[in-house]
Amino acid sequence: MAIDSTAPAADDPQGFSEAPHFHGHRERLRNRFREAGADALADYELLELVLFRAIPRRDVKPLAKALLKRFGSFADVVAAPEVRLSEVEGVTATVTTELKLVHAAALRMGRAEIARRPVLSSWTALIDYCRTAMAFSEREQFRVLYLDRKNALLADEVQGEGTVDHTPVYPREVVKRALELSSTAVILVHNHPSGDPTPSRPDILMTQQIVDIARPLGIAVHDHIIVGRDGHASFRALKLIA
Incomplete structure (x- = not known):
């Protein structure tokens, strides 16, 4: 019996498993970020970079786009309440933690900026x-x-x-x-x-x-x-x- 390599895996019914055509995508995106900076990336691509750490073996682009569709922008996503983030299919506790870490880092940097002068x-x-x-x-x-x-x-x-x-x-x-x-x-x-x-x-x-x-x-x-x-x-x- 032939196996359809593009079909969702049994343990991944949403179809988020990383297929062969996604191999190398993560490194290409990281390289573009390192070489051209955040301004060269769309919001969904910046979200992908954050999600890479939380979801190591799946294509995270669909989830990044789902989050943006729900909340509107990168800033809206990382600032969204945890309970609302968890309503998006594919968002686990690990994903929420990574997003809240980004928000906390932005707050810490902003507070330091206004505290130094x-x-x-x-x-x-x-x-x-x-x-x-x-x-x-x-x-x-x-x-x-x-x-x-x-x-x-x-x-x-x-x-x-x-x-x-x-x-x-x-x-x-x-x-x-x-x-x-x-x-x-x-x-x-x-x-x-x-x-x-x-x-x-x-x-x-x-x-x-x-x-x-x-x-x-x-x-x-x-x-x-x-x-x-x-x-x-x-x-x-x-x-x-x-």
Whole structure:
């Protein structure tokens, strides 16, 4: 009886087993990355490189494309919640770990970039870090960057996490924590899971409450940044903070 070498293996009903025509693909892709850099690769190819470590003996291109179809971009994939990643056929715990490792590395690098010099002089790095940390979350988060007198980062703390469109924020707790850290300035940050970073009326009122409590105590609110998939909004740039 003839054997069809292109048919899925019995232990791989999805047909992800690496067929002979995929031999050498991984090394070619790695070489292209080494020689031309990440910009020369499409999102699905960059995802393939990440998936190689988690899935050593299968063609991972179908899975990479399935992840992008589900979540939208490389950044969306690595930032997606683990429970949603696991809903994609072919995503194992090992795959999830590799994706979360990439996200954690991006966060660590972003935090280091804003920690090594005054935050206000590295605004682009700050926005990049905030977007990496929060823009792709499915729940609202509210975080505070506490700064010293030289505007260097003292602490980066998530103060609360809520639902898809609301996070409870307690202005007095924000200011109390600033006093505990001897912080003289703060930058407020939260995300809009809808993708639209436009400030809402509650956002504006809450920010003004924090400003009003902090100012008499010598604590400046430099900005309130809202991040989303579609960009970011700065209260100072919008003249919502004097």
